Amino acid sequence: MNFSEVYSRIKIKSKNQLKLGGGIWFLDPPKDVSLDGYRIDDVIHYTDGIILFYFGIVVLLMTYFVIKYRARPGHSAEYDKGDRKKNVIITICMGMMVFLTIDVVIEGMAFRDLKQAFWKFPKGENVVKVEVMPQQFAWNFRYAGLDGEFATADDLIPTQNQMHIPVNTPVVIQIAPYDVIHSFFIPNFRVKVDATPGMVNTLWFQATETGEFEIACAELCGNSHYRMKGVLTVDSHEDYQKWLSSQDEEGEPEEDDWGDEDEGVPTFWGWSWKEAI
Numbered sequence: 001m002n003f004s005e006v007y008s009r010i011k012i013k014s015k016n017q018l019k020l021g022g023g024i025w026f027l028d029p030p031k032d033v034s035l036d037g038y039r040i041d042d043v044i045h046y047t048d049g050i051i052l053f054y055f056g057i058v059v060l061l062m063t064y065f066v067i068k069y070r071a072r073p074g075h076s077a078e079y080d081k082g083d084r085k086k087n088v089i090i091t092i093c094m095g096m097m098v099f100l101t102i103d104v105v106i107e108g109m110a111f112r113d114l115k116q117a118f119w120k121f122p123k124g125e126n127v128v129k130v131e132v133m134p135q136q137f138a139w140n141f142r143y144a145g146l147d148g149e150f151a152t153a154d155d156l157i158p159t160q161n162q163m164h165i166p167v168n169t170p171v172v173i174q175i176a177p178y179d180v181i182h183s184f185f186i187p188n189f190r191v192k193v194d195a196t197p198g199m200v201n202t203l204w205f206q207a208t209e210t211g212e213f214e215i216a217c218a219e220l221c222g223n224s225h226y227r228m229k230g231v232l233t234v235d236s237h238e239d240y241q242k243w244l245s246s247q248d249e250e251g252e253p254e255e256d257d258w259g260d261e262d263e264g265v266p267t268f269w270g271w272s273w274k275e276a277i
């Protein structure tokens with residue numbers, strides 16, 4: 001297989017999968033349509049750049065030494081343990097440089113982003129709250145309904161795998177699985193959160209563009225994990241309200257709340273909203 005074959009395969013694959021932004025062929029990530037996605041891209045670009053920089057230095061030095069110390073008449077090989085003072089100092093300096101310019105910088109960027117965005121949960125009236133309950137192998141979404149309270153009779157549960165949110169509005173999700181560990185991943189938003197049995201996890205994001213985007217399960221959760229795919233539709237405010245009012249209310253829970261075990265689909269679920277820390 002030659003280079004252009006590899007190139008065309010990658011192109012075709014990614015075109016079918018996701019919407020792409022402009023950039024360098026296979027390094028091209030899915031188009032960022034979120035408020036804070038650029039922060040993740042920045043960390044990835046910095047990591048790529050700095051690693052490429054050190055890789056370049058290593059390749060150049062290796063090439064230089066391979067030529068300089070090549071076997072030739074009048075030059076015999078010399079055994080060197082590499083433990084002379086000079087070698088130790090160079091190694092420590094290189095190690096420190098890598099540590100300071102890669103590890104420390106990335107850690108700094110990550111904590112800055114967590115503090116400024118990802119851990120700063122939006123509060124207030126306009127925040128859209130959604131409860132997410134993945135199961136083998138589908139996504140269940142729950143909206144609070146008119147009373148704004150979860151686990152009440154007017155909760156809205158859209159068709160499985162269909163999530164709608166309004167554009168330019170902060171969205172907070174709380175997620176807990178019905179069965180095993182899953183992971184809620186929306187590549188176009190650069191966010192991901194695990195669904196862990198026995199825990200309610202939280203995540204927030206905000207869409208900057210309308211459209212349809214993929215929701216993927218990012219945790220190998222069973223034999224049909226590959227088809228655990230949902231659609232996140234970002235609507236205009238008007239369309240979102242229209243969609244909300246077209247959804248059926250959940251109704252009073254029936255006696256057999258969690259459905260038949262063989263059935264595998266919960267007939268009633270939902271928990272009270274837990275305020276994020």
Ligand SMILES: [Cu+2]
Pocket residue numbers: 134135137181182183217218219220221225228
């Ligand atoms: Cu899954």
